Amino acid sequence: MVTVNMGTLYYVLDHVYGALLHRTKLSPPFFSRGWGGTKLDLLEKMINQLFPEVExxxxxxxxxxxxxxxxxxxKTACLREGVFRTPCDEQLYNALPPESHTARVAFLSPKFVPPQKMACVVHLAGTGDHAFERRLRLGGPLLKENIATMVLESPFYGRRRPMLQRGAKLLCVSDLLLLGRVTIEEARSLLYWLDYEAGYGKMGVCGLSMGxxxxxxxxxxxxxxxxxxxFLSPHSAVVAFCEGVLKTPRHGKLLKKISPCTRPPRRRGSEERMRNVLSLTDVTRFPVPKNPNAVIFVAATDDGYIPKHSVLELQKAWPGSEVRWVSGGHVSSFLLHNGAFRKAxxxxxNRLQWKESPL
Incomplete structure (x- = not known):
């Protein structure tokens, strides 16, 4: 009788899924048009500007x-959708494809509950999450806890996807940094709106996979x-694109080519260049959150995309944060562990103080 180790099965599932999605010629690879030219220089500079020199x-x-x-x-809940001009500055705005200039958001909230007695969590998109439905399903059961869900559609995704882009396969490396930088600006502006305009008593932000x-x-x-x-988080995109399932030899070959949005890698190999660029996404470089006790990572024990050491590096950088482990791989946890994500x-x-004590 053959005994199957479920952990190994989950890990293999991640690699099979990743191979079919990213390493075959059934679909175009990520970064099929190269580095992104001068946009890459702009994004490297603007990501470094995220770090404030003064409080x-x-x-x-x-x-x-x-x-x-x-x-x-x-009778108890309301779902609204909203649109707004992306609040990023003009340089970022002009770097975006026109399709991404207008942001879209879904807002699921309880009715007849004052905002100061409610919490709201902004849900950010994972890789390939083009619509609102998946994250609304995650947040929906939290209505009974007086927790509202705000779902942001990322630039380059859904109705904000450029015409020439196939699915989630970003055309240039610069698009990955641009997607992240603009998502951060939009999420921060939404949290500001929830705090100062809507008056919510508590707030949070969550994301799964890329988000x-x-x-x-x-x-x-x-x-x-x-x-x-x-949720299911590495400390840096380097782990996913240079070490994990998303790594593919096709990237290296493509990024050595010169195309309309490509530039030479400045005497460095394409893999080294990729690592240096994606090191800008290393979250351990970022400040410790104001309440690290309210930081909860949920990670999978047999994740083929995200190794355990990467999760633990981030926990170490943010003393007081918590890591919770669920059994499974990246894909299976994404499908099977919504209960663990909701509990987190x-x-x-619950580890936050109310902005104003509810009456």
Whole structure:
């Protein structure tokens, strides 16, 4: 009788899924048009500007005023969708494809509960998460806990996807940095809106897969305590694209070519260049969040995308944060452990003080 180790099975599933999705010619690879030319230099500079030299230098962000429409409502809840001009500065705005200039957000909230007695969590997109539905399903059951869910559609995704882009396969390396930088600005502006315009008593930010890195950065940079909830998270995109399942020889070959949005790698190999560029996403470089006890990582024991050491590096950089382990791999945990993600959201928010004590 053959005994199957479930951990090994989950790990193999991640690699099979990743191979089919990223290493075959069934679909175009990431970065099929190269580095991104002068945009890459701009993004490297602007990501470094995220780190404030003095407290509050990058706060407040530009305020957004979404234009809302009601999608549906019941006796106890309401779902609205909103649009707003992305609040990033003109350099970033002009670097974006026109399709990404307008941001979209879904907002699921309880009815007849004052905002100061509610919490709201901003959910950021994982790789390939083009729509609102998946994250709304994650947040929906939290309505009974008086926790609202705000879902941001990322630039380069959904209705914000450039015409020439296939699925989630970004055309240039610079697009990955641009997606992250603009997502951070939009999420920070939404949190500011929730705090100062809507008056929510507690706030948080979460993300799964790609969104977990962005959530960690947003939570790190926020000037007041919020719940920061990165799920299935590495400490850096280097782990995924240079070491994990997303690494593929096709990247190296493509990035050595010269194309309309490509430039030579300045006497460095393409893999070394990629590592140096993606090191800008290393969250251990970011400040410790204002309340590290409200930081909860949820990681998978047999994740083929994210090795355990990467999760633990981030926990070490943020003393007081917590790591919770679920059994499975990256893909299986994404499908099977929504309950663990919801519990982390509830527990992280419970570790915060109310902005105003509910009456």
């Amino acid at each position: 509050g230098q990058n706060w407040p962000p530009n305020l957004v005023q979404p234009i809302w429409k009601t999608v549906w409502e019941s 977990r890195v962005h959530a960690a950065m947003v939570g790190s940079l926020h000037p007041t305590p919020i719940a920061t909830l990165p 959201i509830v527990d992280g928010l």
